[in-house]
Amino acid sequence: MSEHIIELADISVTFNDGQQKVNAVQDVNLQIDTGDIYGIIGYSGAGKSTLVRVINLLQMPTTGRVTVNGQQLQTLAPAALRQARKQVGMIFQHFNLMQSRTVLGNVIYPLLGQKISKRDRQAKALALLKLVGLADYADTYPNKLSGGQKQRVAIARALVTDPQVLISDEATSALDPKTTAAILALLQRLNRELGVTIVLITHEMQVIKSICHHVAVMENGRIVERGPVAQVFTAPKAPITLDFVETSTNVRAAIQRITRTIKLSELAANQELIAFKFIGQATKKGVISQLSQEFKVDVNILFANIDQIDGQNVGDMIAIITGDITGFNAAVARRADQGVHTRLIDEQVVKGLSD
Amino acid sequence: MSEHIIELADISVTFNDGQQKVNAVQDVNLQIDTGDIYGIIGYSGAGKSTLVRVINLLQMPTTGRVTVNGQQLQTLAPAALRQARKQVGMIFQHFNLMQSRTVLGNVIYPLLGQKISKRDRQAKALALLKLVGLADYADTYPNKLSGGQKQRVAIARALVTDPQVLISDEATSALDPKTTAAILALLQRLNRELGVTIVLITHEMQVIKSICHHVAVMENGRIVERGPVAQVFTAPKAPITLDFVETSTNVRAAIQRITRTIKLSELAANQELIAFKFIGQATKKGVISQLSQEFKVDVNILFANIDQIDGQNVGDMIAIITGDITGFNAAVARRADQGVHTRLIDEQVVKGLSD
Amino acid sequence: MAALIPNVLQMKSEFIQATLETLYMTAFSAIIAGVLGLGLGVLLVVTQPHGILADQPSYQILDKLTNLLRSVPFIILLAVISPLTSYLVGTTVGTTASLVPLVFGIFPFYARQVQNALLDVDQGIVEAAQSMGSSPLAIIFRVYLKEGLPDLIRVSIVTVISLIGLTTMAGAIGAGGLGDIAISIGYARFENDVTLVAMVIILVLVFVVQIFGDWLVKRVSHD
Amino acid sequence: MAALIPNVLQMKSEFIQATLETLYMTAFSAIIAGVLGLGLGVLLVVTQPHGILADQPSYQILDKLTNLLRSVPFIILLAVISPLTSYLVGTTVGTTASLVPLVFGIFPFYARQVQNALLDVDQGIVEAAQSMGSSPLAIIFRVYLKEGLPDLIRVSIVTVISLIGLTTMAGAIGAGGLGDIAISIGYARFENDVTLVAMVIILVLVFVVQIFGDWLVKRVSHD
Amino acid sequence: VGIHELTSYTVQSAQHATITVGSMGSDYDIWQHIAKSQDAKAMGLTIKVKQITDGVQLNKATADGDVDVNAFESWSYYETYNRQNPKEKLAALGTTYLEPMGLYSKKVTSVEAIPDGATIAIADNPSQASRGLLLLQKAGLIKLSANFGALGSLKDIKRNPRHLKFKQIDDTTGPRIIKNVDAVLISNTVALEGHLHVLRDSIYHESFNKSTKANVNILATAAKNKHRASYLKLVKLYHKADIQKYIKQKYYGTKINVNKPLSYFND
Numbered sequence A, B: 001m002s003e004h005i006i007e008l009a010d011i012s013v014t015f016n017d018g019q020q021k022v023n024a025v026q027d028v029n030l031q032i033d034t035g036d037i038y039g040i041i042g043y044s045g046a047g048k049s050t051l052v053r054v055i056n057l058l059q060m061p062t063t064g065r066v067t068v069n070g071q072q073l074q075t076l077a078p079a080a081l082r083q084a085r086k087q088v089g090m091i092f093q094h095f096n097l098m099q100s101r102t103v104l105g106n107v108i109y110p111l112l113g114q115k116i117s118k119r120d121r122q123a124k125a126l127a128l129l130k131l132v133g134l135a136d137y138a139d140t141y142p143n144k145l146s147g148g149q150k151q152r153v154a155i156a157r158a159l160v161t162d163p164q165v166l167i168s169d170e171a172t173s174a175l176d177p178k179t180t181a182a183i184l185a186l187l188q189r190l191n192r193e194l195g196v197t198i199v200l201i202t203h204e205m206q207v208i209k210s211i212c213h214h215v216a217v218m219e220n221g222r223i224v225e226r227g228p229v230a231q232v233f234t235a236p237k238a239p240i241t242l243d244f245v246e247t248s249t250n251v252r253a254a255i256q257r258i259t260r261t262i263k264l265s266e267l268a269a270n271q272e273l274i275a276f277k278f279i280g281q282a283t284k285k286g287v288i289s290q291l292s293q294e295f296k297v298d299v300n301i302l303f304a305n306i307d308q309i310d311g312q313n314v315g316d317m318i319a320i321i322t323g324d325i326t327g328f329n330a331a332v333a334r335r336a337d338q339g340v341h342t343r344l345i346d347e348q349v350v351k352g353l354s355d
Numbered sequence C, D: 001m002a003a004l005i006p007n008v009l010q011m012k013s014e015f016i017q018a019t020l021e022t023l024y025m026t027a028f029s030a031i032i033a034g035v036l037g038l039g040l041g042v043l044l045v046v047t048q049p050h051g052i053l054a055d056q057p058s059y060q061i062l063d064k065l066t067n068l069l070r071s072v073p074f075i076i077l078l079a080v081i082s083p084l085t086s087y088l089v090g091t092t093v094g095t096t097a098s099l100v101p102l103v104f105g106i107f108p109f110y111a112r113q114v115q116n117a118l119l120d121v122d123q124g125i126v127e128a129a130q131s132m133g134s135s136p137l138a139i140i141f142r143v144y145l146k147e148g149l150p151d152l153i154r155v156s157i158v159t160v161i162s163l164i165g166l167t168t169m170a171g172a173i174g175a176g177g178l179g180d181i182a183i184s185i186g187y188a189r190f191e192n193d194v195t196l197v198a199m200v201i202i203l204v205l206v207f208v209v210q211i212f213g214d215w216l217v218k219r220v221s222h223d
Numbered sequence E: 001v002g003i004h005e006l007t008s009y010t011v012q013s014a015q016h017a018t019i020t021v022g023s024m025g026s027d028y029d030i031w032q033h034i035a036k037s038q039d040a041k042a043m044g045l046t047i048k049v050k051q052i053t054d055g056v057q058l059n060k061a062t063a064d065g066d067v068d069v070n071a072f073e074s075w076s077y078y079e080t081y082n083r084q085n086p087k088e089k090l091a092a093l094g095t096t097y098l099e100p101m102g103l104y105s106k107k108v109t110s111v112e113a114i115p116d117g118a119t120i121a122i123a124d125n126p127s128q129a130s131r132g133l134l135l136l137q138k139a140g141l142i143k144l145s146a147n148f149g150a151l152g153s154l155k156d157i158k159r160n161p162r163h164l165k166f167k168q169i170d171d172t173t174g175p176r177i178i179k180n181v182d183a184v185l186i187s188n189t190v191a192l193e194g195h196l197h198v199l200r201d202s203i204y205h206e207s208f209n210k211s212t213k214a215n216v217n218i219l220a221t222a223a224k225n226k227h228r229a230s231y232l233k234l235v236k237l238y239h240k241a242d243i244q245k246y247i248k249q250k251y252y253g254t255k256i257n258v259n260k261p262l263s264y265f266n267d
C-alpha cells in the first residue's frame, strides 16, 4: 500500500453543456496520506465539491488519474470499482437520503447485500444513530426531520460500512455548534482510533482549525495553497488564503464594530487602539504580558481570537493600550521574529475598511 | 401602525401525521419591533423553521394569532393575505429556486404581475444580483450553480420586492465566511438604510453577534430565553443558552486541545492554566493587564475569544499564568463584580470534559 | 416494387388522403384535448388535499369524473356522445365528427397524466411562490406549468401516441385515416402490403412525435 | 326494475360471466404486462444517456421498439401476433388467448409510463447509492423501484384503467367480457340498459382500482 | 394410440358429438337457440356457441380448429378468405339464409327521391361494401365496372350520374348515423339490431336471385373437416321446421331461408 491513500494526478474537470464551458477543476495534483484529516477550503464555486466527487469517480475527470488505496480507479472493472467505492464513505452537501426508507433503513442501506445478519446490521446502524444523537428517530422518515437531523442521518450512513476514507462535503454546514462539535469530535475519534482518512470540505475555518492536519485552498478550480494547517494559517502565501484567514477570524468586522462604539477621537493622548497579530508564537511566555509590565502599559483587550494550532499561538487581538505607547510599540516591533505584529488603528484604517 | 411589526400570540404548531404527534412549536409569544434585527437560535429540530413559517402563514398554526403590520393574517381574505405576504420576503433553507428559470428569471419572478416595466424589472433584479456578486451568472440556470451561489440567488430574490420584513432561514449556512460577511453587511445595510425588519434563523452565534439586536433561544418548540443580544450573551439564564454560548465560543474544544499539547504536569510550580470569562467588563481599563502588572505575573494567552457587544467586553480566554499566582487569583476573585471570572484548569476539569 | 406491394401502388391517393386524415384528427383532437386535459389535470392538482386550492368536494367530483370518462370504451363513447357530436359538428360521421369522441376519449387520460406530471413539481418551490404572494393562477402558470414543463412534454408524447392509436378506431364513424386503411382494407381484405405500409406510415408519425418531443424536453430542461 | 333494465334481468348469468372474464383478462394481462413493462421501463431508464448503465445503442433500440409496439392498432396487433398467441396458448380465440394481445397492447405503454415515473427519482440519491458501491441491480431494486414506488403506483393505476378499456376490444377474438356485452349486445342491439349496466360495472372496477391505488400511494409515500 | 383414438372418436361422434360453433350478432342468438333446441338433442348434437366479433379472427380460428364450425359469413366473404389464405382453407358445409341488404333513409322515401350530391354511408368492410355497391347499381344509382368482383370497391364506380358522395363507416354504426346522411346501406343483421325491418323500412333492398346468390350465408369449417358427418348435420338442423319457425318469428321474416346444395354457387 502506498503511503498516499488518495492520489489525484493532473485532474481537470470541464463541464461542457451547450455553449458554456466551465473549468470546474484545473490541473489538480493532490496526495492525501493514510490517516490524515485533509481539509479543502475555498469560496463558493471554487470547485471543491467537483474535486471530491472525482475521488470516487462519481465525477469522471476530463483528464488525469485517480488512485485510491493503490488502485487506479479508472482502470478498474465495474465490480472492482464498486468494491473500491465501499472503502470511501461520502457525506453529501444535500443529504441525498432515501425518502422511502426510515432513518434506520437509510443507515442500513449500504450494508444490504453484504454478508451480515439482519440483526447485526440493525445493531450497527442503531449504534451509529446513537452516536449522532438520533436513536429516537430510527423509525421516522427523513422528510419529518429538520435539516440538521437529516445531515446527521447522512453521516451515520456514510460511517456504517467502516470506510477507510470518509469524504465530507460541508457535512456540518447545516448543523448548530453543539452538533457540529459533536460530529467533529466523532470524526476525530474515527480518525484516531480506526485510522480513517478524512477529506473534509468546509467553509468554516473553525472546522479546519479544529480537526484538520492538512489543508488545501482552492480558487477557480485550482489548488492555490496547501500544507499543514498551522503553516497555512500562520504564514498564508496566496492572497486568497490571507483573505480567508482574516475574514474568518472576524478581525475586520471587529474593527468596524469597535470603532463604532469607541470613537478614536475620544481616546486619551496616552491611549492607542492597536491590532495585534500572532503567528506562531512558540514560547510559553506571553510577549504582550511581558512588555506591558516592562513599559507599565495597560492592555485592555476588546477583541481576541487566538487559538493554538500545533502548539503555536495563532490569532488576532485588538486592544486599547494606555501608557508609554512609544516604548511599547518599539519593543513589540523588535519582537516581530517571535511572531507578534501590530498595526495602529487610526482614522485612515477605519476609512479603508468601510469602502 | 403598531410598533411591533410582527406579533405572534400563543402560537402552537402540532404535526399529526398518522400516529406520531410532534409539537414543533409550543405556546410561543413573540413581538418583533419595526426595524429590528431579530435572531432566532436553537439546536437542530428546535422548531425554528416551523416558527418562522408561521409568520407568513406558510405554516398554519394549530392555535394562536399571527399579526403582521397590524393585520391579523388569519382573518384576511386570500387576496389580502397575498398582498400581506409580499411585505415579507423569505429566504429558505433549501433555496427553492425554480429550475426552469435563469438566475435572472428567478430574481425577477416576484415582480411578475406587478405594474413594473420589463426593463425596470430586469434592472432591479440585475442590481440585486450585483449586490450578491452573481451579476455574471444572470443567464445561467440554477442547477449549474454551487450551493453557495444558489443561496445568493435566493437572497436576491427575497429582496427584489423591497419587503418590509425579511425572514432568513439559515441563509448563510452554506456560505463561505467572505460571502457570509458580505451578505450580513448587506442585510445590515438594508436594515439601517431602508428600515427593513429582519428575522434571522441561524445556528452560528457569530451571525447573531454580528448583526442582531435581539435574540430568542428556542428549545423543544418553546422560546426559553430572549432579549437584547448583549444581555443574553453576557447573562445567559437558561442552561441551553449558556451551553450555546460556551460551545459556540469553542472554549471546551480549546481546553481539550490545549491540554493535549501542554501537559498540566509539565507546568512549573509557579505556573497555572486558567480559564477567564469576561461578561460585561464595562471599563476601558484592562483588568487582567492591571493585575498582571500589580502582581508581576506573566499572562500567556493560548486561546481567546473576546468580542464587544454593545461596548462591553464579552468572551473567554485561556492563559498560562506565571508568577505570584495566589495573589493574582485572589485579586481577580475580588474583581468579579467587574465581570471577570476565573477557573483553574486542573486534571479534574480535563477529565470531566472528555466524558 | 409492384411484386412487393401490389395493392398499395394502386392506392397512392388513398394513402395520401388517409395520412392527411390521420394528421388532421391527431392534430386537432390533440390541441382540443390538450387544453381540456391540461385544465382538468391542473384542477386535480390544485384542488387535491394540500394543493394550493385544496377543496375536497371539487377534487372528489373531478377525480371521479375523470375515472368515469376513462371507463367508457371508445366504441360506446362514439354512441353515447353522438348527440353532442351532432350538436357541435352538425353530423356524427366523417373526419371532423370524429374529433369529438377522440377528444373525449383522450382528454381524461391526458388529465391524469398531467396530474401525475405536476405532482412532481417541488413543493418547496410552490411554497416559495406562495410566500412571495403569488396568486393561485400565477402559481399554476408560472410555477406548475413552467417547472413541470419537461414532464408535461413527456406525458404529452405518451398521450399523442396513444391518440394516434385511438384514431385507428375512428374508422367506425367514417373518419378514415391510416388505421382504417390498415384495418378495413389491409386486414379485412387480406391485403397485407396495405396493412404494412399503413403501419409504417403510422410508425413514422409516432417516431416524429417522439423525436420532436424528446428534442423539446431537452430544450426546456435545465438539469 | 324490470321496466328499467328489462334486458339485463334476463342476462344475469351472462353479466356475471362477463364480469369474471373482464377481471380475468385484466388481472392476468396486468401481471404479465406489469413485469414486462417494468423491465422495459427500467431498461430504458438505466440505458439512457447519463443512466447508470448508459448505453446508446441499447437505448436507441429499446426506445424505438417501444414506439414500434405502441404504433400498432390493437386490432392489427391481434392479427400480427396470432401465431405467437397460438404458440403460447394453443389457440387464438377465447379469453385466455386474448391475454397475449392484451399484454402486447399494454406493456409498451406501461414501459413508457414506468420510464417517466423513474426519471423523477432524485439523481442525488442514485449518486449516493453509487458512491456506496451499490451494483446497478441493487440501484434498480433498492433505489429506483423503491424511491419511485409512489409514482410507479400512480402510473400503474393509469395503465390498469387503460387496460380495462383495452379488454373491451378483446371481443374481436371471442374473449367476452363486459365491453363485449356492452358493445355487441347493448350497443349493437340498442339495448341501452345492457350497455348502461355493463358500463356501470366497468366503472365500479375502475373506481376500485383507483381507490385501491390511491390508498397504496398514500401508504408508501412518506412526504 | 393414434388409431385407437381416431376410432373411438369416430364411434363416439356417430352417436354423439360436441361441436363448437363460432358466431356473432344475430347468428350468435340463433345458434344459442338451436343449441338448446329439442332437435339438436334428437340429432345427438351438443353445441357450444362462442361469440367472436371479428370475422377474420373467426375464420382463422375455424381454420385452426379452435372453432369447429362458424356461422356468420356469406359465400362471397368465404371465397375471398379462401383465395387470400390458401394455407388455411375453409370448406363450406351448407347454406343457411340470405339477409337482404337494404338502403335506408330518414330523408327520402324512394330511390328516385335521392337528390343530386347526396351522401350515402357504406360499410368500410370490403365484402359489405362491394355488396352495397352492387345494390346501388341494381337500384340504378351508379354504374360499376364490368369486372366488378367480390372485393370491388368505390374505385370501381364507372358512372355516378347523381354525383353521390360516399362515407365509409363501420357497418355496425349504420342505424346510428341514419339521420346524418341522406341514405345508408345496412346489412340485415345490423338493421335488425337497430330495429329496422328490411322489407318494411328500407327504400330499396336485395331480393334473392342468381345475382345475389353470393350473399347467401353459409356454415363453414376447416377444409379437412369438410366431410365430417356431425358437422354436416348442423346444416340439416338449421333447416328444421321448428327452428325456421323461431327464426321467422324472431326476425320478422327478414332472414330468407336458403336451403340449396353447394353446387348452386357454381352454376
Ligand SMILES: Nc1ncnc2c1ncn2[C@@H]1O[C@H](COP(=O)(O)OP(=O)(O)OP(=O)(O)O)[C@@H](O)[C@H]1O
Binding pocket: A015, A016, A017, A022, A023, A024, A042, A043, A044, A045, A046, A047, A048, A049, A050, A051, A093, A203, B143, B144, B145, B146, B147, B148, B149
Ligand atoms: N453539472 C455541472 N454543469 C456545469 N457546471 C457545473 C456543474 N457542476 C458544477 N458546475 C460549476 O463548477 C463550478 C464548481 O462547482 P462546485 O459545486 O464544485 O463548487 P463548490 O466549491 O463546491 O462551491 P460551494 O461551496 O458553493 O458548494 C461552479 O462554477 C459551478 O457553477
Ligand SMILES: Nc1ncnc2c1ncn2[C@@H]1O[C@H](COP(=O)(O)OP(=O)(O)OP(=O)(O)O)[C@@H](O)[C@H]1O
Binding pocket: A143, A144, A145, A146, A147, A148, A149, B015, B016, B017, B022, B023, B024, B042, B043, B044, B045, B046, B047, B048, B049, B050, B051, B093, B203
Ligand atoms: N411536516 C412535518 N411533519 C412532522 N414533523 C415535522 C414536520 N416538519 C418538521 N417537523 C418536526 O418538527 C420539529 C421542528 O422542525 P424544524 O424544521 O422547525 O426545526 P429547526 O429548528 O428548523 O431545525 P434545523 O436547525 O435542523 O433546521 C422537528 O422535530 C421535526 O422533526
Ligand SMILES: [Mg+2]
Binding pocket: A048, A049, A050, A093, A169, B146, B147
Ligand atoms: Mg460544494
Ligand SMILES: [Mg+2]
Binding pocket: A146, A147, B048, B049, B050, B093, B169
Ligand atoms: Mg430549520
